[in-house]
């Protein structure tokens with residue numbers, strides 16, 4: 001929806017709650033399986049299944065799970081294999097393992113009764129603050145605030161929060177706003193309504209602002225920021241490292257390779273000798289490899305990017321005038337003939353540097 005020309009009309013907490021609940025009475029979801037005979041146990045299972053998973057996917061899994069494990073005691077008594085078998089296909093299996101583990105803890109430490117205090121619920125494996133609030137509000141009617149991904153998106157847009165909602169300071173502000181808007185009466189309906197709003201109207205890609213009960217107050221809508229909010233997680237600028245990779249050939253045209261240590265980048269693969277970019281390559285090769293080089297030439301540098309840093313690789317080509325002593329003494333150093341057909345497990349930059357179609361050396365070192 002395009003930005004509106006009128007300014008947003010801020011809502012008091014009461015007005016906010018009334019609008020959301022009025023919308024819920026007319027359009028909210030009230031016939032989901034876990035909304036029938038809601039208990040903390042049923043709501044808990046549904047909330048865990050719904051993490052990162054759509055309602056339509058969860059419904060048949062929830063039905064099968066409840067048939068086999070109708071209560072906490074039956075879940076705690078089952079084997080983990082049985083639980084995971086019923087979880088099979090839902091993904092994120094840590095959720096199923098935590099559910100099973102938590103059931104055992106509730107039997108041991110809470111006499112088999114699902115705890116009714118927020119802190120005790122949050123202490124169970126796999127349950128964060130928002131999930132604990134949802135379980136207790138939807139399962140017992142207590143007043144607790146929730147702030148799942150859907151609620152975050154709605155609040156960020158209504159309040160015009162342009163920062164990434166996962167940042168701790170932003171999350172603190174969102175919790176404070178969510179707390180302020182959560183009404184004392186009908187808290188369960190309100191929380192369900194906020195989740196429904198986010199899931200059905202204020203969706204990530206195509207929010208249906210025309211039908212939204214909060215549109216008059218929505219800063220994102222009025223400011224033309226709906227597409228920009230919530231802000232994505234900022235990408236960290238990766239550090240840049242540099243290295244010189246030496247393509248040292250002997251008289252037979254073979255290339256000197258060294259085996260990388262088993263851990264770290266290219267662990268266990270064969271790679272080229274490396275030295276600092278500013279290093280005197282001839283002196284370095286003589287000291288470290290026992291090689292006398294002739295005519296070192298620099299090639300065209302390029303960037304290889306890892307998940308956590310960029311590596312700017314400066315190739316240096318040279319001929320070795322004598323055999324390296326290391327090759328005789330050290331099985332982790334070899335002269336490699338790329339035409340030999342021996343599969344050595346080469347690091348990606350080595351493959352590129354030994355590829356004859358790559359740019360050739362450009363100037364004298």
Ligand code: SF4
Pocket residue numbers: 154157158201202203207208209210212213214215218220221226
């Ligand atoms: S008006 Fe649009 S962007 Fe704003 S809360 Fe409603 S659906 Fe979301």
